Amino acid sequence: MTKFFYLETFGCQMNVVDSEQIVDLLGRVGYVQVETPEQADLILLNTCSVRDKAERKVYGHLGRFKPLKEQRPDLIIGVGGCVAQQEGERLLDKLRFVDLVFGTHNIHRLPEMLAGVTGEKQRRFETEFLDAETRRLLFPERKADDAVTRFVTVMQGCDNFCSYCIVPHVRGREISRPSGDILAEIRDLAAGGVREVTLLGQNVNSYGLREAGEISFSQLLRAVHEIEGIERIRFTTSHPKDLSEELIACFGEMPKLVKHLHLPVQCGADPILAAMNRGYTRAQYLEKVARLKDVCPDIRLTSDLIVGFPGETEEDFGETLALVAQVEYADIYSFLYSPRSGTAAAELEENLDPKDKQARFDRLLALQQDISARIWQSDVGRVLPVLVEGVSRQGGGQLFGRTTWNRIVNFTGSPDLVGRIVPVRITASFKNSQAGELEADEVRAAS
Ligand code: SAH
Ligand code: SF4
Numbered sequence: 001m002t003k004f005f006y007l008e009t010f011g012c013q014m015n016v017v018d019s020e021q022i023v024d025l026l027g028r029v030g031y032v033q034v035e036t037p038e039q040a041d042l043i044l045l046n047t048c049s050v051r052d053k054a055e056r057k058v059y060g061h062l063g064r065f066k067p068l069k070e071q072r073p074d075l076i077i078g079v080g081g082c083v084a085q086q087e088g089e090r091l092l093d094k095l096r097f098v099d100l101v102f103g104t105h106n107i108h109r110l111p112e113m114l115a116g117v118t119g120e121k122q123r124r125f126e127t128e129f130l131d132a133e134t135r136r137l138l139f140p141e142r143k144a145d146d147a148v149t150r151f152v153t154v155m156q157g158c159d160n161f162c163s164y165c166i167v168p169h170v171r172g173r174e175i176s177r178p179s180g181d182i183l184a185e186i187r188d189l190a191a192g193g194v195r196e197v198t199l200l201g202q203n204v205n206s207y208g209l210r211e212a213g214e215i216s217f218s219q220l221l222r223a224v225h226e227i228e229g230i231e232r233i234r235f236t237t238s239h240p241k242d243l244s245e246e247l248i249a250c251f252g253e254m255p256k257l258v259k260h261l262h263l264p265v266q267c268g269a270d271p272i273l274a275a276m277n278r279g280y281t282r283a284q285y286l287e288k289v290a291r292l293k294d295v296c297p298d299i300r301l302t303s304d305l306i307v308g309f310p311g312e313t314e315e316d317f318g319e320t321l322a323l324v325a326q327v328e329y330a331d332i333y334s335f336l337y338s339p340r341s342g343t344a345a346a347e348l349e350e351n352l353d354p355k356d357k358q359a360r361f362d363r364l365l366a367l368q369q370d371i372s373a374r375i376w377q378s379d380v381g382r383v384l385p386v387l388v389e390g391v392s393r394q395g396g397g398q399l400f401g402r403t404t405w406n407r408i409v410n411f412t413g414s415p416d417l418v419g420r421i422v423p424v425r426i427t428a429s430f431k432n433s434q435a436g437e438l439e440a441d442e443v444r445a446a447s
């Protein structure tokens with residue numbers, strides 16, 4: 001008999017990729033995905049604990065399922081991802097209606113754990129990290145579907161231990177995937193129609209450094225660049241301290257590499273950067289930004305910033321504002337500092353009350369909104385190459401794709417163009433997307 005599962009995913013791209021694996025594994029043991037929890041025999045949440053808000057959201061959503069379980073005691077409720085990793089068995093103690101808890105290294109165990117829950121009627125948890133022998137299980141090979149652009153995991157975990165960050169605690173030590181496996185997967189994806197890959201890891205710049213005989217991240221990029229059919233390459237996330245001169249040079253030399261780099265700075269003041277254990281100074285960061293702009297003048301940068309880290313003075317915050325104004329990021333993702341238990345910074349006393357923290361956050365946002373609007377508005381009137389990703393759900397003959405700067409562009413065109421890079425004249429710029437018109441003559445000439 002077919003069984004149905006409902007899956008909700010929180011958090012970062014890592015979790016999105018992990019959820020794809022969950023869907024694949026459950027499909028193999030006869031489960032079919034459904035759109036609402038009410039239709040499901042199995043409900044799974046893939047969770048994030050990076051900030052308090054993210055974690056509370058998970059608990060809020062879990063609470064919604066309790067009445068369903070009361071109505072249908074056979075319903076199985078499982079929790080995976082970073083909250084599951086952190087809480088482990090405690091989650092089973094706290095939430096009596098949860099049956100199954102699996103950590104970030106235990107996704108491959110899901111079918112067996114499920115069999116235990118359904119067969120032996122036992123509540124189960126597994127949160128052990130993989131070891132040297134079994135770590136390849138972290139990187140299951142993924143096949144092409146009809147997507148034009150795909151994420152390819154090149155590493156898992158993080159060794160940086162930024163003092164505020166829970167990720168190294170819940171994802172484990174940094175492990176690089178063998179380059180042979182990565183390249184084989186990308187060749188396969190390219191043969192299946194994928195045109196853009198995003199190489200994914202918590203800190204891709206240190207790819208391979210801890211593995212004897214492995215190539216470096218720049219070498220990996222060069223090898224991906226050689227693969228026929230791949231037209232665009234992105235990667236995320238980069239840690240500024242590991243952004244080598246060799247990698248910076250790639251932006252000037254590799255036509256398939258996009259002119260966009262997400263380079264989280266977190267803060268613009270040296271004392272706070274040191275307390276965050278980021279491993280670079282303001283000057284070192286700005287030097288790398290200057291080098292990037294030297295080798296690739298139209299590169300656009302984006303960043304993550306944390307506001308209100310313990311000890312942040314008005315002067316420190318002023319340095320952050322000045323840095324943001326100087327770098328001119330195309331976009332930033334800013335977060336209120338949120339203490340995470342188990343991290344080094346959780347021991348530090350917070351000096352700001354929530355109101356002042358929020359006021360700083362708002363100032364940063366206002367500054368960035370002006371910069372972003374100016375940058376994205378400057379595209380209007382220009383003809384930009386857009387990789388067409390698909391047909392818009394809204395219909396009306398609309399296609400959508402992205403520019404090299406990762407901005408979504410909506411425009412009218414034939415579905416045959418999906419998978420191709422076409423010239424689009426940008427006609428309007430909105431908060432998160434742009435509108436454009438196909439330069440039809442040029443498309444005909446090129447085909
Ligand atoms: N590995 C990536 C992403 C880490 S999590 C990186 O190093 O950039 C994504 C972002 O969440 C971080 O860049 C940071 O800005 C933010 N973040 C992490 N922990 C946080 C915390 N305790 N409080 C507020 N923001 C946090
Ligand atoms: Fe967290 Fe720092 Fe690692 Fe990023 S580099 S995941 S912020 S510890």
Ligand code: F3S
Binds near residue numbers: 015
């Ligand atoms: Fe969240 Fe885990 Fe990603 S804590 S940000 S889902 S690595």
